[in-house]
Amino acid sequence: MNDIALFYPEIFLAIMGFVVLAVGIPIRKYTVTSAITFATLIVAIIIMAVTPHSSAYGITVNRFSEYFAIVLLISALFISLPVSKYLGKRSEIFYSALIFSSLGMIIVAETWNLIIAFVAFESVSIMTYVMSAYGGKQRNLEATVKYFFTGTIATTFIILGVAFYYFSVGTFTLSTLNTMQTATKPTMLLALLFLLIGFGFKLAIFPMHQWAIDAYDGTENDVSAFLSTGTKIMAFVIVLKIFLVGFSAYTAPVYYFFVILSVLTMTYANVAALSQNNVKRLLAYSSVAQAGYLILVLAVVSYIGIGNKPGIVDLAIASGMFYSLVYIFMKGGSFLAMNMVKQDNVTFDAISGLGKRSPYVAASFSILLLSLAGIPLTGGFLAKYFLFLSVIEGGLWWLAVIAILNSAISVFYYMKVMRYLFWEEPKGEFSTDDGNKAAVIISAAIVVFLGVFYVIFPTLINISSQIVG
Amino acid sequence: MLAFDILIISIIFGIAAFFTGRYAKETASILSGVLLILIAAFSIMRFSSYSRGFVSQYSITISNSIGLYFSVGVSGLTDALLILTGIVMLIAILITDREYGSTFFGLEMLVEVGLIGLLISRDFLFFYIFWELVLVPVYFMIGRYGRDNKDSISLKFFVYTHIGSVFILLSIFTLYSYSITYLGYYTFEIGPLMGIVHSLPAFELGFVLFGFFFGFLVKMPSFPIHSWLPDSYYSAPYPATVILAGAISMMGGYGLFGILMEAYSAIPLWVLYFLAALGIISIIYFALTAMFQRNIKKMMAFASASAMGFVTLSFAASLIESAGSYYSVKLIEASGGMFQIVAHGLIMALVFSALYYISRNTKTDSVYGLGGIYREAPMLSSFALIGFLASLGLPGFAGFIGEFSIVVGVFQAISWYIFFVIFGMIITASYHIWTAQRSLYGPYNESLGFIRDVRAGEFLILIFLVLVIFLFGIYPNLIFHNLVNYANSIFGVIS
Numbered sequence: 028m029n030d031i032a033l034f035y036p037e038i039f040l041a042i043m044g045f046v047v048l049a050v051g052i053p054i055r056k057y058t059v060t061s062a063i064t065f066a067t068l069i070v071a072i073i074i075m076a077v078t079p080h081s082s083a084y085g086i087t088v089n090r091f092s093e094y095f096a097i098v099l100l101i102s103a104l105f106i107s108l109p110v111s112k113y114l115g116k117r118s119e120i121f122y123s124a125l126i127f128s129s130l131g132m133i134i135v136a137e138t139w140n141l142i143i144a145f146v147a148f149e150s151v152s153i154m155t156y157v158m159s160a161y162g163g164k165q166r167n168l169e170a171t172v173k174y175f176f177t178g179t180i181a182t183t184f185i186i187l188g189v190a191f192y193y194f195s196v197g198t199f200t201l202s203t204l205n206t207m208q209t210a211t212k213p214t215m216l217l218a219l220l221f222l223l224i225g226f227g228f229k230l231a232i233f234p235m236h237q238w239a240i241d242a243y244d245g246t247e248n249d250v251s252a253f254l255s256t257g258t259k260i261m262a263f264v265i266v267l268k269i270f271l272v273g274f275s276a277y278t279a280p281v282y283y284f285f286v287i288l289s290v291l292t293m294t295y296a297n298v299a300a301l302s303q304n305n306v307k308r309l310l311a312y313s314s315v316a317q318a319g320y321l322i323l324v325l326a327v328v329s330y331i332g333i334g335n336k337p338g339i340v341d342l343a344i345a346s347g348m349f350y351s352l353v354y355i356f357m358k359g360g361s362f363l364a365m366n367m368v369k370q371d372n373v374t375f376d377a378i379s380g381l382g383k384r385s386p387y388v389a390a391s392f393s394i395l396l397l398s399l400a401g402i403p404l405t406g407g408f409l410a411k412y413f414l415f416l417s418v419i420e421g422g423l424w425w426l427a428v429i430a431i432l433n434s435a436i437s438v439f440y441y442m443k444v445m446r447y448l449f450w451e452e453p454k455g456e457f458s459t460d461d462g463n464k465a466a467v468i469i470s471a472a473i474v475v476f477l478g479v480f481y482v483i484f485p486t487l488i489n490i491s492s493q494i495v496g
Numbered sequence: 497m498l499a500f501d502i503l504i505i506s507i508i509f510g511i512a513a514f515f516t517g518r519y520a521k522e523t524a525s526i527l528s529g530v531l532l533i534l535i536a537a538f539s540i541m542r543f544s545s546y547s548r549g550f551v552s553q554y555s556i557t558i559s560n561s562i563g564l565y566f567s568v569g570v571s572g573l574t575d576a577l578l579i580l581t582g583i584v585m586l587i588a589i590l591i592t593d594r595e596y597g598s599t600f601f602g603l604e605m606l607v608e609v610g611l612i613g614l615l616i617s618r619d620f621l622f623f624y625i626f627w628e629l630v631l632v633p634v635y636f637m638i639g640r641y642g643r644d645n646k647d648s649i650s651l652k653f654f655v656y657t658h659i660g661s662v663f664i665l666l667s668i669f670t671l672y673s674y675s676i677t678y679l680g681y682y683t684f685e686i687g688p689l690m691g692i693v694h695s696l697p698a699f700e701l702g703f704v705l706f707g708f709f710f711g712f713l714v715k716m717p718s719f720p721i722h723s724w725l726p727d728s729y730y731s732a733p734y735p736a737t738v739i740l741a742g743a744i745s746m747m748g749g750y751g752l753f754g755i756l757m758e759a760y761s762a763i764p765l766w767v768l769y770f771l772a773a774l775g776i777i778s779i780i781y782f783a784l785t786a787m788f789q790r791n792i793k794k795m796m797a798f799a800s801a802s803a804m805g806f807v808t809l810s811f812a813a814s815l816i817e818s819a820g821s822y823y824s825v826k827l828i829e830a831s832g833g834m835f836q837i838v839a840h841g842l843i844m845a846l847v848f849s850a851l852y853y854i855s856r857n858t859k860t861d862s863v864y865g866l867g868g869i870y871r872e873a874p875m876l877s878s879f880a881l882i883g884f885l886a887s888l889g890l891p892g893f894a895g896f897i898g899e900f901s902i903v904v905g906v907f908q909a910i911s912w913y914i915f916f917v918i919f920g921m922i923i924t925a926s927y928h929i930w931t932a933q934r935s936l937y938g939p940y941n942e943s944l945g946f947i948r949d950v951r952a953g954e955f956l957i958l959i960f961l962v963l964v965i966f967l968f969g970i971y972p973n974l975i976f977h978n979l980v981n982y983a984n985s986i987f988g989v990i991s
Contacts, residue, residue: 338676342562402632403625412621412665419669424703429671431662438655442635446647450640485559 030083034074036096043067044126051119064107064122068129072100075335077135079179082496085140085200091493095136095264100354102257103129105359106158106249107373109462113249117259120159125253128154132261139272139496141189141199144265148185152229155258159246166371170245174254176236179439181228187452188221193274196257201273203333203495215277222269223284229262233292233321236315242312243362252362255314256355263321263351267344270325271333272495281329285322286426292319293433300440306373309440310361313399316437317354321347321431323414327421339494343417344491349484350414353406353477357398360470366463369456378444380453388464389473396441397475401434406477413484498542499552499616500568503609504761510609514602516841522600524589528608538577543978548985559696561676563682569618572978573754573834573983577746579975580841583964584742588735588846590957591852594639595632596733603633604735608877611743615750620668620684622753627664627747631657634744637736638728645832649731656724660714664751666708670700686755692760701940705763709771712751715744716804719778727798734852737793741800749804749837752811753830755927760815768812770912777810778802779920787927791862795857795931796847799887802924803840803895809831809917810902813909818987825905831979833900838975839894839968846961847883853958854880857948863934867941873949877936879958888928889921894968895974 043063051060067261075096078091106125131151138144156178172422193199197211223233231239243251270281293316298310324347328340368377382389398407411434418427477483498766503552509527529679542551550569558564576986585608592600606629613626639650675682678692693704710721717725728988729737739948754761779802810833817826853859853876857867870877884894891900899921907914948957 160902164746397632404626408625408628415665416669416672419666420673424670427666431666432659435655435659435662438658442651442654444638446651449636450647481558481564485561485564488561 029424031123032079032080033083033086033088035078036071036133039131040071040133041069043071044123044130045124047119047319049139049348051123055121055413057117058109060119060122061107061114061117062110064125065104065109066287068100068104068107071129071133072097072267076150076476077099081177085143086134086137087139087496088137089493089496090490092385094259094348094487094490096258096347098355099132099136099257099261099264100129102253102260102331102355102359103132103256105256105355105363105466108249108309108363108466114327114462117161121158124154124157126129128158128257128421131255133275135261136264139201139268139290141192141198141201141269141273144268145185145189148229148261149182150200151183151258151261155254159242159250159254161250162247164371166245166320168243173238174242174243177228181225181235183229184221184223185225185359188218188223189227191215191218191221194218201268201496203275209234215274216280218271219274219277219280219284222459225263226266226269227288228320230259230266230318231315232288233295233315236292236318237298239315240308240311243314244305244307245385248365251311252359255311256359257276259314259318260351260355263318263347266322266325267347267494268496269329271344275333276331278329282326285325286423289319289322289326290318290426290429293430294319297436297440300437303440304374304375305402306378307362307365309444310358310365313437313440314358317358317399320411320414320430321350322353323418323426324350326426327418327423330423331421337419339417341488341491342385342413342420344494345415345484345487346410346413348491350410352483353398353410353474354468356473356477357405357407360395360474361392361399361466363463363466363470364388364395366466367458369458373493375444375447377455379451379455381457383453384457385464387460388467391444391468393448394471395467395474396444398478400438401442402438404475404478406474409478409481409484497550497554498538499570499577500554502531502538503568503612503616505534506531506605506609506612513605514598516598516601518983519600520601521589521592521594524592524605525586527605528582528586528589528737531608532579532586535582537576538570538653539579542570543565543572543575548981553618561778562684563672563684564621564749564810565619565683566622567618567685568616570616572975572980572982573750574615575978576743576834576838576975577615577750577754578612580746580838581608581615581743581991584841584845584962585611586829587849587957587961588742590739591738591849592735593733595611600637600641600735603636604739606633607739607743611747614747615754620672620686620689623667623686624661628661628792629657630747631661634732634736634739634838637739638732641733641736642731644731644735645727646731647866650726653728655713658723660711662693664711667704667711669673670704670707674700681750681848686767687758689702690755690758695760696762700763705767706757708751709767712748712756713774713808713962715748715751715776715809716778717745717801718747718774718805718808719781720774721847722778722782722801725801726794727796728793729800730791734848734855737797738845738848738852739846741797742841745800745804746837746841747966749807752778752807753837755832757811757815757983760818760986765816769818770815772812775807775812776913776916778805778808779918780923783923783927784918787923790864792866792935793848793861794850794932795863795927796844796851796887799847799928800840800844801922802920803836803843803887805920806899807840808904809833809906810836813906814983816909823909827980827983828901829905829909830983830987831976832898832984834979835972835976836895836898836902839965841899842961842965842968843883843886843893843895845877846958846965847887850876850883851879851956851962853950853954858944860944863931865936866944868936868938869937869940869944869947871940872944872947875955876902876950879950881932881936884928884932886969892966892969894965894972897969897972952976
């Protein structure tokens with residue numbers, strides 16, 4: 028019965044999900060449900076941190092899965108922050124959906140079993156469909172329909188991929204041992220292709236990214252923050268496990284697919300972002316580009332092979348882990364900064380002159396943008412620094428050159444936003460609420476903290492070897 | 497340890513300067529003055545007697561396993577450039593318009609933090625962080641307070657120089673990834689990493705050298721990669737122009753002499769000849785371009801780039817001499833180049849400050865808009881004239897020492913091609929004299945009306961610069977012997 032301790036976070040979240048639903052019926056004050064959700068997620072993070080490390084029933088808690096579970100719970104926290112734009116306007120169903128989706132996310136982080144991962148993944152997707160449609164406006168619904176249909180198609184691909192994987196390996200468990208024995212089956216290639224397409228949709232990498240632009244733009248700001256951080260990092264975790272551990276005997280096709288996709292994603296997204304005149308769409312393209320940087324980790328590690336050169340592989344995976352953490356704050360904070368604008372369609376004119384109205388928020392937002400661009404003293408710089416370092420250490424010079432030039436191009440559009448923030452006269456109306464401001468300022472403070480204190484990264488290098496489960 | 501303390505103090509000052517409100521100018525002036533005094537005291541304590549290699553070394557361990565340290569060290573070159581930084585930043589702050597508000601002064605102090613940091617870092621990670629840190633405040637200065645088309649110009653400045661920086665970053669990564677092979681441990685420290693450059697495989701060697709040269713030459717700026725220069729210098733407000741000309745271009749020179757020179761034996765000869773050619777082309781091309789400018793600020797921007805051509809040339813020539821069988825004048829050569837960086841920064845600070853007062857008092861800075869202002873403002877035009885004369889390399893001023901030692905040394909390396917350098921110097925002299933004659937003397941342009949001359953405080957700023965330039969011109973040994981010692985410690989020659 029000791030195994031039950033492994034499931035405390037999941038059990039706690041499941042109970043609280045129902046509690047929030049139940050509380051919402053008699054108490055019609057939605058601020059209460061929001062507060063309960065916030066507290067629940069905080070407590071879940073604490074429980075997660077003290078959960079014993081062991082493995083049972085397809086769930087493995089080790090330092091790797093624990094790290095990602097906490098990172099994903101933090102991304103869910105963003106949506107339950109007491110931001111006045113939405114506070115009190117959402118019923119308990121929304122918050123319960125959030126809790127259930129964080130339940131799914133931590134299961135994804137903790138499992139090395141494909142079918143469990145698939146079910147948890149799908150539960151998160153369904154909950155996010157509910158959340159993104161919740162605004163009820165025309166543009167929310169339109170975005171949700173696009174998100175829903177592409178999401179369903181992706182699910183189909185994933186389940187086909189899982190089936191082919193089972194067909195060729197004979198188990199759903201992802202482990203470096205299984206694939207070694209059956210390395211020559213051609214159906215593995217089909218499984219690889221289907222899984223890549225399916226998770227590529229969720230990760231929003233190049234040919235499968237178009238839904239993300241519309242969905243992030245069309246949904247409400249905190250939901251876009253969640254979609255672009257939480258679900259993306261979740262997809263990243265599962266992609267890391269599947270393609271690095273599950274396909275560890277198939278490194279060559281994994282390498283080619285991810286190198287090509289990464290280059291295309293970065294380049295396309297950065298070029299497309301240059302011509303945007305809507306800030307949320309610009310941020311959406313930038314998050315597609317960030318996914319392009321993230322999957323560089325897969326390219327490098329599969330180029331080397333997970334068993335070879337442990338130092339470099341650990342460095343690469345650790346840089347991906349650090350990037351995920353920083354990415355959550357910089358991207359989530361940026362989308363929450365859109366709350367300062369009262370209108371839904373955030374054009375450049377809408378944000379212009381924010382620096383004159385609330386200078387601290389504008390300064391924090393620009394710190395987040397500088398972090399996305401990878402300028403020193405921000406977490407984004409260190410994340411990119413270690414990522415590109417591992418790419419070069421892995422021997423892929425040309426890839427690092429492409430990535431770093433892309434990073435330089437991206438400065439153009441981030442600076443463009445900053446120009447509007449500071450040097451244009453205010454045109455639209457801005458929110459004056461402290462809750463809206465605090466979210467952005469805190470994110471910026473954390474991003475700077477991550478960029479100035481270097482101690483976190485060396486710890487991650489020790490953790491990263493536990494990716495094999 | 498002392499140098500590290502200066503950095504910490506400058507960081508505190510830099511943050512404090514943002515919150516000074518109405519008294520921003522006074523506070524920032526005092527703070528940067530204190531920094532200059534600290535730097536001067538440090539130099540006297542550490543460099544008044546003979547010293548070789550790095551002093552004031554200090555290191556903080558961040559992570560042993562991946563080789564993260566924050567190490568600090570000061571060489572003779574670094575010390576000279578620290579003094580330059582202190583003076584240029586003080587001048588830039590003193591000539592800043594009070595109207596700009598505390599943000600502008602805070603940004604200026606932040607530039608000073610970045611410059612001090614990158615000069616004293618002996619660790620590539622922190623070197624790069626400070627290197628990039630300098631760009632951000634300058635971007636805001638140009639973009640917020642500049643003139644004409646400032647939006648696109650500030651963006652061009654940032655992206656252009658940022659692309660230069662990321663190539664440096666790629667080189668750093670490559671060196672880091674080879675440190676385990678050649679040193680047996682991972683490290684970012686500049687000294688050991690530059691020591692392994694010569695043993696790199698051919699492709700990686702080319703990759704590393706290209707990255708460094710590209711990044712440093714963009715900052716200089718050198719001939720084919722200079723197109724950010726005229727726009728940025730012209731559009732920036734005058735204090736930012738002083739910073740650009742005095743301090744940002746210094747970064748390129750420091751990169752060559754402070755970083756790359758430690759790997760001098762690894763650089764192939766043809767690269768050096770190519771670099772020397774770039775230097776000569778820079779001198780002539782920028783001088784010719786400057787001749788056709790009708791705006792004095794733009795003209796001086798090109799003059800500054802032309803003077804930095806001497807630095808590139810001297811770097812290349814001193815390394816050619818150390819590789820070939822030439823008579824060993826490489827010490828003079830290299831020290832002259834380093835001296836030229838300092839002299840150029842000081843002279844440009846004088847030229848642009850004088851130009852700032854002229855354009856503020858007359859509302860114009862074009863050659864034809866001015867004319868004969870000596871009649872109305874004799875003191876101011878005399879200072880401008882001194883600036884022009886120093887800039888063209890007249891004996892007695894600091895610029896002459898640098899250019900003279902460079903030309904003497906370069907002749908050994910490239911023989912009769914020296915003709916081109918002399919040709920460039922003649923053009924330089926001609927357009928400086930022409931500008932002085934046309935704008936400062938000659939018939940007075942009556943449409944300007946009454947022009948106010950410099951006030952007492954402004955006089956002190958300008959006379960301080962003139963005295964420093966003059967001091968370095970007649971007694972260069974104040975810093976020259978340190979530069980020679982530094983070059984000596986690199987080349988390992990006892991002279």
